[in-house]
Amino acid sequence: MPIRSDVAPGPEEGKEGDSHSFDVKHFLKRLTERPGVYRMYDAAGGILYVGKARNLKKRVSSYFRKSGLAPKTEALVSRIESIEVTITGSETEALLLEQNLIKSLRPPYNILLRDDKSYPYIYRSAHDDYPSLTFRRGRSKKGGGTWYGPFPSSGAVKESLNILQKIFRIRSCSESYFRNRTRPCLQYQINRCTAPCVGLISPEDYLADVRRATMFLEGKNPAILQDLLSAMEEASKSLEFEKAAAYRDQLNYLRHVQEQQSVDGEGGDADVVAIAQDAGVVCIVVIIVRGGRVLGTKDYFPRYSIEQSEGELLSAFLGQYYFGGSTRREIPPDILVPVDVDGQELLSQALSETAGRDTRIRRNVRGERRRWVELAMTNARQTLLTHLASKETVYRRLLALKDLLELPETPSRMECFDISHSQGENTVASCVVFDENGPLKSDYRLYNIEGVTAGDDYAAMQQVLTRRYKRMVSGEGKRPDLVFIDGGKGQLGIAKAVFDELGISDIPLIGVAKGVTRRAGMEQLIDAMTDAVFRVPADSPALHLIQHIRDESHRFAITGHRARRDKKRRSSTLEGIDGVGPKRRRDLIRYFGGIQDLKKASVEEMTKVQGISRNLAETIYAVLHDE
Structure with a gap:
């Protein structure tokens, strides 16, 4: 998922001493903590470095600390002008995507991982009757056989091969050693091999063991894991803690071996197109897959009408993406999408004619291709969130909001309130804060509502507003420039009554109601001072900012309510999930x-x-x- 940081500086950006034209601090603040790959670019858009991370935020932040950087790293950081990241499902997927990108982009600051020699594989030889399972570095086409991997850790592969030898007793010797044996070797004596070299096991029985071992490597035999789990628990009950720890380590290694590699495998060529939309903005992410490998991603923010469905948006985008512009893009055999595309058959026919072969637009896919679609959706959502929080976007929307509400100055602090409960149980109120940089999460607050009738949202709103602004009037809290209430005239009337009681008359108070249709873009705004009800055009940047604040207050209230409910019920994180008994x-x-x-x-x-x-x-x- 590309998250571009080359944002035009806002009014307070570009201060003296900042060696970058983009706001590093702001970019890092919004960066996800999930695993993925990051790509660093110079001012001309040239690639500098590709890296992977278990936690993208921590890893990328480490490049911009004030001291302790190696000279080479300092030279790299001095040239960085933009950063893109791609979220992956696990650290292993990040490692494999990193490998693919280094091979295709060849960044100057990467000196390792130029080929597969850095990655370990498990190799099944091509022997007809008695194949071996061995550790290999690098993948070769010579000798036939089957390759499993690459894997993230050579230690995990070696230990797992040892475990597989204990369980299935598959040979690990070379072909020349195998051909020249006249008596069983030490591996047979310690019960690690069935001595096929001297015919102590039939080819049929041996191949059955090999089949089970390879099924395990392919993740098709969870019974082995269950056996190890039981053995670990039995050892624990018998107070054999060292033995139990050894079983635990074996389980960890086996899980590494079984881990699926969704960015490296069999899958052919495809473009994976995902869409996300919120607060009046749509983001479309394209993941390019060739030869079963993810080669890169690209994100787009097209303008659109609020009345268009996701299927209509994707239909219009695909037509422009493949047929528009002066440069024709490569059309793969498959285009994978998360929703039905309007005019899908006609569009597929046009793509097929242009490509000179069959091209399909596919929604319902399984296995590895389904994981590609999920990866694209994750990246689309994260890219959209980052875009909504960017300084450029927020500043433009603030100006539009100032004009819309006819405010004397651009608001520098806005607060929004919402109420959440489950049939009146564990009621929580949220207060989210936005400033000129977007969400100011350090100032977010949750209020536990007590002493009100279950389900009485008006009383809950009165309590939270009184608690919040009574402190402000006494000089203990920060003063907002604008306050939004998530609700209609009823909730807004309660808010106005609280303001009147506290003597607050100079803070604009706006209600955000969903409107009759309750659709995004059809919201009604209510001015508490004039009781005027008005609608804003769906493409208005001001409305998009209001939607963002309202949605964030709703999300924060629900999160707080769930946390309070689970704590009160003394349940684990898993207990509230349907289907998990x-x-x-x-x-x-x-x-x-x-x-x-x-x-x-x-x-x-x-x-x-x-x-x-x-x-x-x-x-x-x-x-x-x-x-």
Whole structure:
């Protein structure tokens, strides 16, 4: 997901001493903490460096610390003018995407990972009766055989091969050593091999063991993991803690080996197109896949009418993307999308005629291609959030808001309130704050509402506003320039009554109602001072800012309510998820070793747990990451 940081400086940017034309501090503040790949560019748009990270925010931030950088890193940082990032499902996927990008882009500051020699593989030889499983660095086309990987850690591969030898007793010797044996070797004596070299096992039985071992490498045999889990628990019960720890380490290694590589595999050529829209802005991300490898991403922010559906937007975009402009883009055999595209058959026919072969626009895909679509959707959502929070976007919208509400000055602090509860239970009120940089999360506040009738939103709104602005009047709180209330005339009337009681008459108070149709872009704004109700054009930057503030207050209120509800019920993070009962919770915790490791797992890894379907894994992942 490209997140471009080359944003035009705002009024307070470009201060003396800043060696970059973009605001590094602001960019890092909005950067995600998820795993992914980052790409650094110079002023001319040339690639400087490609890297991967388990936590993008921490890793990219480390380049801009004030001291402790190596001379080479300082030279790199002095040339950085923009940064793009791509979110991945796991650190392993980030590693493989990093490899692909270094090969294709060849950045000057990358001196490692020029080829596959840095990555470990497991190799199954091509022997007809007695193939071996061995550790290899680098992939070769010579000798036939089957390759598994690449994998993120050579240590994990070596240890996993040892474990597979213990379980399945597959040979690991070279072909010449195998051909010249006349008696069993030491591996047979220590029960690590069945001695096929001297015929102590039949080809049929040996190949059955090899088939089971390779099924495990392909992630098709979770029963082995269950056996190790049981052995670990038995060792713990017997107070054999060292043995239990060894089983735990084996499980960790085996999970590394089983991890699916969704950015490197069999899949052919495809363009993956995803869409996200919010607060009057639409973002479209294109992921380019060639030969089963993700080669890069590109994001677009087209102008559109609020009345257009996502299918209509994608239809218009695909037509311009492949047929518009002076340079014709390569049309792959498959174009993968998350929603039905309007005029899909006609568009596919036109693409096929232009490409000279069949081209399909496909929505319902499975396996690796489904993971590509999910990856594109994740990147589209994150790119949109970053765009909405950029200084350039917020500043332009602030000017439009000033004109819309006829304010004497551009507001530098705006607050918005919302109420959240479940049938009146554990009511929480949120106060979110925006300034000239966008969301000011350090000033966000949650208020636990007590002593009101369950479900009485008016009383809840009265309580939170009184608590917030009573402190302000006494000189303890910051003073906003503008206040929004998420609700119609009823909630706004309560807010005005509180302001009147506290003697506040110089802060504009605006209600944001969803309108009759309750559709985005059809909101009604209500001025508390004049009772005037008016609508704003759907493409107005001012309305987009108001929508952003309103949606953020709603999100923050729901998050706070859920946290309070779960704490009161004394439930674990997993207990509130439909479909995750005591047994599945126990199996998840056993498999990953704890809730923190579960949070680090990808959707694909969660499906390895018995009883966890892909849909349920997606739900668990979304809850754990507050999506």
